[in-house]
Amino acid sequence: MRALSCGRQVLAALSTVALLGGCALGSAGQESAGAPRPVGAVTMVVPFAAGGGSDISGRAMADGLVSVRPELRVDVDNREGGQGAVGYSYLLSKAGSPNYLLATETSLLSLPLSVDVAFSHRSFTPIMKLGEDYTLLVALPSSPITSCADAVAQSRQRRVLAGISGAVGPDAVVFSQLERLSGADFDTVPYEGGGETMAAVLGGQVELASLNPSEVMGQLRAGELKALCVFADQRYDYPQLAGVPTSVEQGIPVSFAQFRGVIAPGGLSPQATEFWLEAARAFAGSPAYRDYVASEFLQPRVAFGEDFAAYLADSEKALAQVVRR
Missing domain, CATH: 3.40.190.10 (Periplasmic binding protein-like II)
Structure with a gap:
């Protein structure tokens, strides 16, 4: 595989983040750091541009959380750049604040394995794995x-x-x-x-x-x-995709599932962590979640908190076999 554009894009974007990093944790982040629950508007960070799967996921999660917690207001903020590194670095600067979430996917694991970034999945608070794609x-x-x-x-x-x-x-x-x-x-x-x-x-x-x-x-x-x-070992059950053959059927032994999930900044108070876990569990049992899974053709394999953290650790080990710096 010959990449026509490389990790230099990531590093250039991270240089911009580093220049702004000293003031990134502004007054809003500092005031809410350590709070037991979000106060005021919550920001759902999407680390990719509008229109892609991560954007669709982030907006669905934002709307879904509001549907089960009507007192919340969740705004979506697309912070693309550096193949996702800009968004993750931004969340890193919000340590301790329950007012920020991020629509995460497999780049959370592949970025630290392949380029020099200041974070890993352990830098954040895992809230919910929504499913696999x-x-x-x-x-x-x-x-x-x-x-x-x-x-x-x-x-x-x-x-x-x-x-x-x-x-x-x-x-x-x-x-x-x-x-x-x-x-x-x-x-x-x-x-x-x-x-x-x-x-x-x-x-x-x-x-x-x-x-x-x-x-x-x-x-x-x-x-x-x-x-x-x-790229799977079994065909989709969804009628719209049931006719698409798998790579494995065609003699190509490649099967890879991207996860979709939501994380919060690291350093949350126990009360804030539990607030978001309860909201995530309510979302997982709601019609909004079922509608999201069906509309995005996901496999609804969920995990919360520590179970999500264990999934990330296991997936990191598997990815390390194919992703290299």
């Missing part, structure tokens, strides 16, 4: 590539450009596994989120893209894209 390999209907196996074969013979969300994110992990396990050789082009990746494949800047079902379902239905495979 398998990506689809998609292309324009006019593409000569007809399957996941065909994409691998053609990548060995000619230059094939593939769009991914983040140079070190979950899509990069998928293509790294493709290279390691099947001998593929794609030129990957990182973008800041699924929305930009979608635009690139629709506009013909790249031939392939690895995208979540929720990001591409409209285009699949409209015939603007075709799904070559899902």
Whole structure:
């Protein structure tokens, strides 16, 4: 896998964060640090651009939390940059404050494994794992590539450009596994989120893209894209995706699930941690959660607090086998 844009983007963005870091913990963060519960508006940080899977997840979680805690106001703040590092670094500066949450996914683990950042998943307070999300390999209907196996074969013979969300994110992990396990050789082009990746494949800047079902379902239905495979060992049960073959079916032994979740800053008081855990559990039992899972085609595998932390630790070990600095 030859990345046409690399970790220098991450480091440049982090340099900006470092310059601003001294004043990032402004008065709002300082006043709420150590509080037993949020006071005033809560900010849901999305570390990627609007329009992608993380943005959809963050907005669904914000609305869902309000649906079970009507006294809350949760505003969404897209802080994209550095393949997610800018958003995570911003949350790092809010230590102790219960007024901030972040819509997290697998970049929380892959970033610290691949570039020099000041955080790991242990820097934050795990609140809830919402579910798991398998990506689809998609292309324009006019593409000569007809399957996941065909994409691998053609990548060995000619230059094939593939769009991914983040140079070190979950899509990069998928293509790294493709290279390691099947001998593929794609030129990957990182973008800041699924929305930009979608635009690139629709506009013909790249031939392939690895995208979540929720990001591409409209285009699949409209015939603007075709799904070559899902990177999983079992097909989706959802009727809209049941006809998409798995990579494993096609002889490509690559299966990778991205998680979706929500974290809070590190250093929360026990009372604040319990406040958000109770709200998350209420959300998980609500119609809003069921609607979110169905609309995003997720596997509803939830975990809270310490169980979510254990999941992150186990996943970090697995990712370390394929993600390297």
